[in-house]
Amino acid sequence: MGIHTEYSCSECGIKIVDSSDVFWIDGERKIHVDMQTVDSSKKSSDALAFGGIYKYYCYNCNNYIYNFHVSRKSEGITKEEIIQLIENMDDNNKIIDFDNRFQNCIQCRQEVFPRQEKSFAIDEMGEFFIGDTLKDDDFENKKFDFDGKYYGYFCDDCAKQINKFVILENDANLDDSLIKEILQDHTNDLTVYINDSFSDCPVCGDELQVLGESSKCPKCGVGHLHIEKQQLID
Ligand SMILES: [Zn+2]
Ligand SMILES: [Zn+2]
Ligand SMILES: [Zn+2]
Incomplete structure (x- = not known):
């Protein structure tokens, strides 16, 4: 199901359209872009590659x-x-990026698939949590210094275990070396470390924003965006 939203600026009246789009690459290596609908998911089911398109400003x-x-x-x-x-x-x-699930063996380079997927977090008191249900009620009211996802892989050919830690939020703004140090205290082998907690503009390096309800208007810089029309499309 896709969501199609039309925003307009309260000051200058500019209209901005946003929709949940997906893309896929077919057998002939052609790229298709469409809304996330039943029809597009049918068409993309045997695609060579598939993913979502997220718009930033x-x-x-x-x-x-x-x-x-x-x-x-x-x-x-x-x-x-x-x-x-x-x-x-x-x-x-x-x-262009790839889901954090994707991983190649660090020895023989062949693609490996996660056997384990967990969430982890460290709270303000320095306590470390790892489990399948971190987002559940127990943790809802906690404030974390950082959190992310753990993926465990095993390459059958090399008998190599790969422990990958991906940082998704870094609320305390800790630097990478400190995060790595903390993680190393909680795993016997930190094989892969990725900090995915920020996305910077590839043109100028500034911070990217998602335009949405009450965002500052990108055209006049004075007004704010409000939802004019929103539609669910299957
Ligand atoms: Zn405006
Ligand atoms: Zn291997
Ligand atoms: Zn920029």
Whole structure:
């Protein structure tokens, strides 16, 4: 199900349209962009690659940035090919990334798949939590210094265990070396570390924003956006 939203500015009247879009690359290596609907998920079911498109705005350089987030990929296409196809499709500014689930063996490079997926967090008191249900009631009122996801892999060929920690939120703004140090106290082998807690503008390096209800208008900079029309589309 897709959501289609029309915003307009209270001051200058500019209209901004936002929809939950997906993309996929078909067998002929053509890229399709469509709303997230029953129809598009049917058409994309045997695609070589599939993912979501997230729209950001940079108030510093006034550019829209499109994040192509690949969430599914077949063995028939490489990451490099996917990046190149998306880069070449138009002149929009893009961030192309892959779901944190994707991982190659750090020894033999073959693709490995997660056997374990957990959430982790460290609270203000320095206590470390890891489990399947971190987002549940127990933790709802807690404030975390940082939190993220853990993926455990095992390469059958090399008998290599890979422990990957991905930081998703870093509320306390700790630097990477300190986060790594804390994580190392709680795992016997921190194999892969990724800090995914910020996304900067690929054009100017400033912080990216999501435009939505009550965002500052990107055109006049005075008014704010409000929802004019919202529609669910299957
Ligand atoms: Zn405006
Ligand atoms: Zn391996
Ligand atoms: Zn920028």
